[in-house]
Amino acid sequence: SQELEQSPQSLIVQEGKNLTINCTSSKTLYGLYWYKQKYGEGLIFLMMLQKGGEEKSHEKITAKLDEKKQQSSLHITASQPSHAGIYLCGADIGGQAGTALIFGKGTTLSVSS
Amino acid sequence: GAVVSQHPSWVICKSGTSVKIECRSLDFQATTMFWYRQFPKQSLMLMATSNEGSKATYEQGVEKDKFLINHASLTLSTLTVTSAHPEDSSFYICSARDVGTGIMNTEAFFGQGTRLTVV
Numbered sequence: 001s002q003e004l005e006q007s008p009q010s011l012i013v014q015e016g017k018n019l020t021i022n023c024t025s026s027k028t029l030y031g032l033y034w035y036k037q038k039y040g041e042g043l044i045f046l047m048m049l050q051k052g053g054e055e056k057s058h059e060k061i062t063a064k065l066d067e068k069k070q071q072s073s074l075h076i077t078a079s080q081p082s083h084a085g086i087y088l089c090g091a092d093i094g095g096q097a098g099t100a101l102i103f104g105k106g107t108t109l110s111v112s113s
Numbered sequence: 114g115a116v117v118s119q120h121p122s123w124v125i126c127k128s129g130t131s132v133k134i135e136c137r138s139l140d141f142q143a144t145t146m147f148w149y150r151q152f153p154k155q156s157l158m159l160m161a162t163s164n165e166g167s168k169a170t171y172e173q174g175v176e177k178d179k180f181l182i183n184h185a186s187l188t189l190s191t192l193t194v195t196s197a198h199p200e201d202s203s204f205y206i207c208s209a210r211d212v213g214t215g216i217m218n219t220e221a222f223f224g225q226g227t228r229l230t231v232v
Binding site: 033035039040041042043045048088090098100101102103104105106108 | 119144145147153154155156157158159162204206208210220221222223224225226228
């Protein structure tokens with residue numbers, strides 16, 4: 001069963017619009033990671049969240065982890081064509097150091113100009 | 114920052130042959146590395162955990178005799194797809210985490226991925 005639910009599966013937005021991607025787990029997240037990927041390429045690290053209520057921003061991208069540490073959102077402000085790609089949330093759910101991340105199914109973002 | 118290098122980035126092989134993919138941690142020692150597989154428009158699925166100096170741990174449903182993993186040094190893990198068939202065509206990507214500091218939640222670094230096409 002999928003332990004990380006990511007929504008929406010795909011998203012098409014007009015350039016300049018804001019958007020939000022969600023990642024939800026039924027288990028406590030010991031660490032939540034957001035990556036961006038272009039199809040067939042490696043992962044680009046965006047942000048890592050660890051503490052309940054934590055929020056981080058980089059340029060026009062903001063990520064939050066809720067207080068219960070079971071849900072995270074990624075928000076892009078004033079989207080640009082360069083934001084297009086696949087966004088993946090990955091998580092530590094084992095609570096042990098150095099374990100593999102599990103991933104959501106990804107959100108494919110298209111930005112129309 | 115830490116970098117994980119994966120090679121080759123793409124490979125085409127004939128059905129029945131074997132293909133080796135290398136994953137190197139360039140500036141930290143990785144006692145554990147992870148191999149994922151990604152089908153088109155799907156997420157990364159963990160295949161196995163590669164342990165330096167010991168046997169790899171495979172996820173349920175992954176054939177250990179087909180996907181041979183060797184982690185002979187602290188900076189290199191290899192994945193060999195044996196007797197490859199067209200259904201093995203996929204995107205394979207490795208990952209490593211620097212746990213040398215003892216901090217639990219460290220960034221996971223990913224290789225560039227390998228696009229395998231079996232014809």
